[in-house]
Structure formats: C-alpha cells, structure tokens
Amino acid sequence: MSLLASKPEDSLALLRRLGIGVPESGAPSAAPGGYSKGDVINGEYRVLDAKEGGFGRVYLCEDLEPERRARGNRLVALKTPLRLRLAKGTDIDLFYAEAANWISLGSHSNIVYAWGFVEIARMPFVAMEYIENAxxxxxxxxxxxxxxxxxxxxxxxxxxxxxxxxxxxxxxxxxxxxxxxxxxxxxxxxxxxxxxxxxxxxxxxxxxxxxxxxxxxxxxxxxxxxxxxxxxxxxxxxxxxxxxxxxxxxxxxxxxxxxxxxxxxxxxxxxxxxxxxxxxxxxxxxxxxxxxxxxxxxxxxxxxxxxxxxxxxRTGPSTDASPDAPPRSEALVNAASSWHNLGQWDKARGVAKQAIAADRTNWKAHTELGCIFVSARDYSEALAPRGPHRGEALVRTRAPDV
Missing domain, CATH: 1.10.510.10 (Transferase(Phosphotransferase) domain 1)
Known part of the structure; x- marks a missing residue:
C-alpha cells in the first residue's frame, strides 16, 4: 500500500500540498538538516543522542511536555528520513507507509508503541516510545x-x-x-x-x-x-x-x-x-x-x-507490562492527528469521533475533529459548535480565506 502517488513527481506534489517542505525544484528545502545533542526540537523534545542509518535518523530525546511528563513519559524516540532522501518519491512512500503501518498497530505490550506522526520544522517524524536500558x-x-x-x-x-x-x-x-x-x-x-x-x-x-x-x-x-x-x-x-x-x-x-x-x-x-x-x-x-x-x-x-x-x-509465561501508552482517549487523539497529518482524512475523522465517544470532555479530540473538517474543506461541519470550542475559531486559524 502506498500512501502517496505511484509516480515520484506526484508524490512530491502531494508533499507540497501537505506542507512537508519540498520546493518546486524537487530538492530539499533550506531548513536545518539535523539536530545536535542539547538542541530542543519544537519546544518539546531535548536531544540526548542521535543515530543515523542509510535512510533516516533517530533522535533520543527528553520529553519536556508537562502533561506527558506527569504520566512518567520521560524519554521518546523521534525517527525521521534524511533530508536528502525526501526528494526521492519512492523513499517518501516508504517512510509514510511505515508511519501509517506503525500507527495502525495501536498499543500492544510486545510492539514498540508509536505515539504518532508529526511534522516539525517542515520535516516528518514518527514519535515512538523509548525503552531505557533495553x-x-x-x-x-x-x-x-x-x-x-x-x-x-x-x-x-x-x-x-x-x-x-x-x-x-x-x-x-x-x-x-x-x-x-x-x-x-x-x-x-x-x-x-x-x-x-x-x-x-x-x-x-x-x-x-x-x-x-x-x-x-x-x-x-x-x-x-x-x-x-x-x-x-x-x-x-x-x-x-x-x-x-x-x-x-x-x-x-x-x-x-x-x-x-x-x-x-x-x-x-x-x-x-x-x-x-x-x-x-x-x-x-x-x-x-x-x-x-x-x-x-x-x-x-x-x-x-x-x-x-x-x-x-513448569511455570506460566509472564504477562508483559503494557507499553508506555497514554489513556485511551488521548491515544485516539494522537492517532487521529497522525492520520490527519498523513492526509487520510476519512480515517482521521473516524478515529477523532472514537476519541470523543471515549471522553466527551477531551477538548483536544473536539479541536482535532474541527481541524480535520477544515482540511477536508467541510466548513459547515467545522463551523458547528464543538465541545468547549467553536469550530469557527478553527476555520479562522486554519483557513483565513473563507
């Protein structure tokens, strides 16, 4: 399954529409090529170490976000493709397919948990749990x-x-x-x-x-x-x-x-x-x-x-500890946001509604659903009252031309 178009030039065009940062020439954008130890990524992650392979780079980071830290999530791994690989449509497809597949897995004690797919400084990342001393x-x-x-x-x-x-x-x-x-x-x-x-x-x-x-x-x-x-x-x-x-x-x-x-x-x-x-x-x-x-x-x-x-x-197998996953509603919001960032809006909308059903007071779920409607150009739904926030504010933020 390919998340992007089958032709490299179509994949690049779709990346530009999603705002990933590949200019018309097909070359990588001029954003910084990587982070070093001590850098803070997006105000949320302090880089502790980085490892690079032939295709991508993985940053071991300290999570600085207070809500996640309150749940004990101190470390996170951020995986991103090397910037020079973004100009290759097949490589883009591989990374986006990996991201989608990992998000589809949800939470299981015997699989490294993927928190979600995010875009930081116009670069795609998969955020994953990091198992200390593994x-x-x-x-x-x-x-x-x-x-x-x-x-x-x-x-x-x-x-x-x-x-x-x-x-x-x-x-x-x-x-x-x-x-x-x-x-x-x-x-x-x-x-x-x-x-x-x-x-x-x-x-x-x-x-x-x-x-x-x-x-x-x-x-x-x-x-x-x-x-x-x-x-x-x-x-x-x-x-x-x-x-x-x-x-x-x-x-x-x-x-x-x-x-x-x-x-x-x-x-x-x-x-x-x-x-x-x-x-x-x-x-x-x-x-x-x-x-x-x-x-x-x-x-x-x-x-x-x-x-x-x-x-x-002569003993029953141990029940492995659950992964370092957030509560169900929060995990569903992460998944909805990931599908949204991946351009799969129907799937994102369905998961966001599941998050609201799991916890109707979760304002992040209502906000994410409104943003998804904006991306899908469904402005009537985006303008509808949505939980503690009105969709109208979302439209003004995400689509100022309407």
Missing part, C-alpha cells in the same frame, strides 16, 4: 546469554506481537531478525522497525514480488522468485531467529539461497544437544522450505510456545 536480541546472542529457555520466553513475546500486527492491521513485518527485537530490563520482548512492513491482502498471493529483508533471514521462496514479503516469509525469518537464539549459529549459510525445495530443515540439537525435542521440532517447522508446511499463523504459534513454556519451564 538491548537487542542480537546483543544477547553475540554475548552468549541465550539458550532454549530464552528462545521460549522471547519467542513467545515476538509471536504475540506479530500475531497482533496481523490481527489488528493485517501487517506483514518484512524484516524479522534479532536486531529488530528489543528486550526490556524486565525481560519482555518488543518488536520494532516496521520500515519494510506491508498490508497483507489475504489469500494465497504474496504481498509483493520484491526480495526484501536482511541476508540470512530471507525465505527460500523469495530467492526462487516465487514470492515476496508474506506471513510465511516472516515465519521463516522467525525460525532463523529462534535457531540463532538456541545455537548461536546460522541454520543455513547467510549468503546462500537457503534450503532447497527437497531439503530437510536443520535440527538445533545437532549443535546444542540439551535443546528439548519439542523446541527443536517447532524451530524446524518454521524453517521448512515449503511455505505451506510452516506453522499457519503467529497466533497458533504463540499458543504452542505458551504450552511449551508451561510444560518445560
């Missing part, structure tokens, strides 16, 4: 601190998170790997980085035909050109992740095409004999060459992992 599963594997018990506990959390993504937003993650799994200080697993995620149309067809992901985790059917990103491909990558967690080895050479059509999946017990047979079998099923022979869904896989957790560890 490590990645890749860090733990490299340090030799994983075994089959860790695989059960972390694997269950990841399966629950990916099952939620499928049920809540029909999402295929597209890049499941240890580096995209955070482990909180309390030991909970959180899936992150939905940069390659796509909406799954359902049925037997793959989401797309592109080979995407990280070398070593790409499913064999993608190498053979028979499929693109899909839930079975995510399941294969999940199997590679569990195999590494248990054995600290690759199940297949990472530079190769993976198992052949007739190849049997590897048995983790060949490298780590103490792995229970049931755990080794589950991992092997995820690594089967034929997509149809892998577990049918992450929801069913989570049930199996929970059963194994109870039988083998």
């Amino acid at each position: 490590v990645t599963l890749a860090d733990e594997i490299d340090a030799g601190r994983t075994d089959w018990r860790v695989a059960l506990r972390i694997g269950l959390g990841v399966a629950r998170g990916l099952a939620h993504a499928q049920a809540e937003a029909s999402l295929v993650h597209g890049d499941v790997k240890p580096l995209n799994i955070l482990i909180t200080p309390a030991g909970a697993a959180k899936v992150t980085d939905f940069g390659l995620s796509l909406i799954d149309p359902g049925g037997d067809d793959p989401v797309d035909g592109a080979i995407c992901g990280t070398r070593g985790y790409i499913a064999p059917e993608m190498h053979r050109g028979n499929s693109g990103r899909s839930q079975p491909a995510d399941m294969f990558a999940f199997g590679v992740t569990l195999f590494q967690t248990v054995t600290r080895r690759w199940p297949f050479p990472p530079g190769g095409p993976g198992p052949g059509p007739a190849s049997a999946p590897p048995d983790a017990r060949e490298f780590t004999p103490q792995v229970p047979a049931e755990v080794a079998l589950l991992i092997a099923e995820c690594l089967r060459s034929a997509p149809a022979l892998r577990p049918p869904s992450f929801a069913s896989l989570a049930e199996r992992l929970e059963s194994l957790h109870r039988r083998l560890l």
Whole structure:
C-alpha cells in the first residue's frame, strides 16, 4: 500500500500540498538538516543522542511536555528520513507507509508503541516510545546469554506481537531478525522497525514480488522468485531467529539461497544437544522450505510456545507490562492527528469521533475533529459548535480565506 502517488513527481506534489517542505525544484528545502545533542526540537523534545542509518535518523530525546511528563513519559524516540532522501518519491512512500503501518498497530505490550506522526520544522517524524536500558536480541546472542529457555520466553513475546500486527492491521513485518527485537530490563520482548512492513491482502498471493529483508533471514521462496514479503516469509525469518537464539549459529549459510525445495530443515540439537525435542521440532517447522508446511499463523504459534513454556519451564509465561501508552482517549487523539497529518482524512475523522465517544470532555479530540473538517474543506461541519470550542475559531486559524 502506498500512501502517496505511484509516480515520484506526484508524490512530491502531494508533499507540497501537505506542507512537508519540498520546493518546486524537487530538492530539499533550506531548513536545518539535523539536530545536535542539547538542541530542543519544537519546544518539546531535548536531544540526548542521535543515530543515523542509510535512510533516516533517530533522535533520543527528553520529553519536556508537562502533561506527558506527569504520566512518567520521560524519554521518546523521534525517527525521521534524511533530508536528502525526501526528494526521492519512492523513499517518501516508504517512510509514510511505515508511519501509517506503525500507527495502525495501536498499543500492544510486545510492539514498540508509536505515539504518532508529526511534522516539525517542515520535516516528518514518527514519535515512538523509548525503552531505557533495553538491548537487542542480537546483543544477547553475540554475548552468549541465550539458550532454549530464552528462545521460549522471547519467542513467545515476538509471536504475540506479530500475531497482533496481523490481527489488528493485517501487517506483514518484512524484516524479522534479532536486531529488530528489543528486550526490556524486565525481560519482555518488543518488536520494532516496521520500515519494510506491508498490508497483507489475504489469500494465497504474496504481498509483493520484491526480495526484501536482511541476508540470512530471507525465505527460500523469495530467492526462487516465487514470492515476496508474506506471513510465511516472516515465519521463516522467525525460525532463523529462534535457531540463532538456541545455537548461536546460522541454520543455513547467510549468503546462500537457503534450503532447497527437497531439503530437510536443520535440527538445533545437532549443535546444542540439551535443546528439548519439542523446541527443536517447532524451530524446524518454521524453517521448512515449503511455505505451506510452516506453522499457519503467529497466533497458533504463540499458543504452542505458551504450552511449551508451561510444560518445560513448569511455570506460566509472564504477562508483559503494557507499553508506555497514554489513556485511551488521548491515544485516539494522537492517532487521529497522525492520520490527519498523513492526509487520510476519512480515517482521521473516524478515529477523532472514537476519541470523543471515549471522553466527551477531551477538548483536544473536539479541536482535532474541527481541524480535520477544515482540511477536508467541510466548513459547515467545522463551523458547528464543538465541545468547549467553536469550530469557527478553527476555520479562522486554519483557513483565513473563507
């Protein structure tokens, strides 16, 4: 799914209409290219650190907004594309699609929570929860601190998170790997980085035909050109992740095409004999060459992992703490504002009405709904009395020419 037009020039035109700051030449605007440690972004976020990749930059910030701080939300991560990438329509599509997919996920204890999509200094940002002192599963594997018990506990959390993504937003993650799994200080697993995620149309067809992901985790059917990103491909990558967690080895050479059509999946017990047979079998099923022979869904896989957790560890799996999310009405306002900023006004309007239904005294919800009506040029609705504020003030603020 593309939030913007299919042609780069159409995407740039839409960005200009949304006020993102790409001039007619297609080059980036002259706004500052980045922030440094100690800078305050938009009067709300003080930069503590910044990390940059090939596509974007993530700022770790101290949240200065009093209302959010009162709820204990001290830290936030702001992700934004590199300014030079904004002139490329395909890169714009990717960032906006990631933002929309992350917002669609809502709140789940095994997924990094996205507060919302915002525009700051004419640049798009996704604001996300920041888990202080978290490590990645890749860090733990490299340090030799994983075994089959860790695989059960972390694997269950990841399966629950990916099952939620499928049920809540029909999402295929597209890049499941240890580096995209955070482990909180309390030991909970959180899936992150939905940069390659796509909406799954359902049925037997793959989401797309592109080979995407990280070398070593790409499913064999993608190498053979028979499929693109899909839930079975995510399941294969999940199997590679569990195999590494248990054995600290690759199940297949990472530079190769993976198992052949007739190849049997590897048995983790060949490298780590103490792995229970049931755990080794589950991992092997995820690594089967034929997509149809892998577990049918992450929801069913989570049930199996929970059963194994109870039988083998003789204890029920812990209930992971809820994410650092705001109250329901406030979260809905954030989502409505995000859809509004993304130009999806029908969806924004529906979510804003849900926020009002959840708390009719929430003035932010009424105000956001009025602003959405203005953007959609529905001035009669925008002028209507709305909660503690009249829509007329919104029209005068957002549309002075009417």
